[in-house]
Amino acid sequence: xxxxxxxxxxYTVDRDPALVERYRSDPAGTVAWWEQDMxxxxxxxxxxxxxxxxxxxxxxxxxxxxHDHVALFGLGAHPFLTLTLFIAMxxxxxxxxxxxxxxxxxxxxxxxxxxxxxx
Amino acid sequence: MATVAAVIASTHHPFYYRASTSAGPERPPFxxxxxxxxxxxxxxxxxxxxxxxxxxGSDHFHQLWLDNMPQFLVGKAPFFxxxxxxxxxxxxxxxxxxxxxEDLAGYLLRExxxxxxxxxxxxxxxxxxxxxCPIITLRPQADLPIVPVYTNIFAPPLPRPGRFVxxxxxLRRMVEAWPSDQRVAIIGTGHLSLELGGPRQFGPHGPDPExxxxxxxxxxxxxxxxxxxxxxxxxxxxxxxxxxxxxxxMLMMGAAGDGAKADYTDSLDLFHTMEAYFTWYPNGATS
Numbered sequence: 521x522x523x524x525x526x527x528x529x530x531y532t533v534d535r536d537p538a539l540v541e542r543y544r545s546d547p548a549g550t551v552a553w554w555e556q557d558m559x560x561x562x563x564x565x566x567x568x569x570x571x572x573x574x575x576x577x578x579x580x581x582x583x584x585x586x587h588d589h590v591a592l593f594g595l596g597a598h599p600f601l602t603l604t605l606f607i608a609m610x611x612x613x614x615x616x617x618x619x620x621x622x623x624x625x626x627x628x629x630x631x632x633x634x635x636x637x638x639x
Numbered sequence: 640m641a642t643v644a645a646v647i648a649s650t651h652h653p654f655y656y657r658a659s660t661s662a663g664p665e666r667p668p669f670x671x672x673x674x675x676x677x678x679x680x681x682x683x684x685x686x687x688x689x690x691x692x693x694x695x696g697s698d699h700f701h702q703l704w705l706d707n708m709p710q711f712l713v714g715k716a717p718f719f720x721x722x723x724x725x726x727x728x729x730x731x732x733x734x735x736x737x738x739x740x741e742d743l744a745g746y747l748l749r750e751x752x753x754x755x756x757x758x759x760x761x762x763x764x765x766x767x768x769x770x771x772c773p774i775i776t777l778r779p780q781a782d783l784p785i786v787p788v789y790t791n792i793f794a795p796p797l798p799r800p801g802r803f804v805x806x807x808x809x810l811r812r813m814v815e816a817w818p819s820d821q822r823v824a825i826i827g828t829g830h831l832s833l834e835l836g837g838p839r840q841f842g843p844h845g846p847d848p849e850x851x852x853x854x855x856x857x858x859x860x861x862x863x864x865x866x867x868x869x870x871x872x873x874x875x876x877x878x879x880x881x882x883x884x885x886x887x888x889m890l891m892m893g894a895a896g897d898g899a900k901a902d903y904t905d906s907l908d909l910f911h912t913m914e915a916y917f918t919w920y921p922n923g924a925t926s
Contacts, residue, residue, distance in 0.1 A: 524705055531700055534725055563706060599836025599880055608728055620841045627838035634880055638795040639705055
């Protein structure tokens with residue numbers, strides 16, 4: 521489990537307009553590139569000061585590549601990060617609030633307590 | 640010593656700006672009522688004639704991140720740029736720049752550290768909608784210097800509710816002891832019941848109207864004991880997965896004082912979440 525890394529992916533993609541488009545149109549390529557080049561980047565440091573140990577599990581990689589917000593929720597990704605990024609990618613294909621409501625409906629089988637989001 | 644001109648607690652609804660500035664078919668049916676309520680609420684700050692605003696809010700994973708996450712942070716800088724690309728994108732919020740009040744920020748940091756709050760600080764803070772929404776609703780001319788105070792209601796482990804109340808009490812004490820003749824309004828924003836990214840999001844009301852009813856009562860009556868008796872980090876999951884933002888309201892109850900009934904209370908039942916607005920005048924209103 522690497523909830524922190526899932527959150528780091530969602531966070532770094534969501535704040536970069538070019539990455540939002542890239543992840544929307546090429547999820548597999550974006551996730552592979554990101555894990556290779558970005559996962560171990562320390563966000564407030566020069567590029568040479570990398571971490572050495574961060575990697576996705578197969579399940580996490582699959583959820584990201586599948587744009588599967590329900591699976592991400594189940595894995596404990598921060599729901600605010602997932603929602604914000606997915607609205608940015610997919611709201612445009614739907615009418616007002618349609619995407620947000622469908623997003624919630626897809627999770628209607630989930631009961632309390634929700635998965636722990638502590639990292 | 641400084642005067643606490645007003646204590647104000649509010650929800651921060653990022654859609655207000657777009658709803659209130661839209662026209663024609665884009666304008667939601669509830670916009671006129673919402674604008675009327677906000678304009679009445681704005682008067683409660685105007686009447687207090689503040690010189691400086693202490694703004695309590697919570698960064699939504701904009702500048703504060705999991706590699707270095709403070710629990711409570713004071714912004715000490717001459718200026719604060721505001722709002723982020725993803726807030727422009729999703730909410731249509733404008734870019735803003737607010738002046739900072741560094742003397743008060745420095746005072747709160749020193750006094751906070753000396754009285755048991757190990758406050759983090761930032762000398763270059765880009766603030767987000769938790770602070771700019773109340774500027775847009777309460778002081779749209781954005782002409783007063785601010786001291787932002789960020790709390791962590793977002794990235795567990797979180798401080799417990801009682802700690803938020805304590806920080807509110809401490810802020811009130813510290814502002815009242817600030818050697819200055821300035822009139823300070825302490826403004827903080829949070830949420831009632833709220834679900835984000837879960838199955839109960841974007842419903843016709845907030846996810847837990849019963850919680851909202853009780854919460855408004857606790858706040859309006861200054862019922863800190865009643866609130867603390869029911870609200871825990873665990874209990875806040877039940878009304879909605881983003882309801883920990885209610886702890887910023889609890890902080891403001893601490894700032895308003897035990898048993899302090901709000902001088903002004905209003906609310907608006909919207910889809911997704913209930914809006915709520917409260918103002919206290921610890922020293923009476925000026926006009």
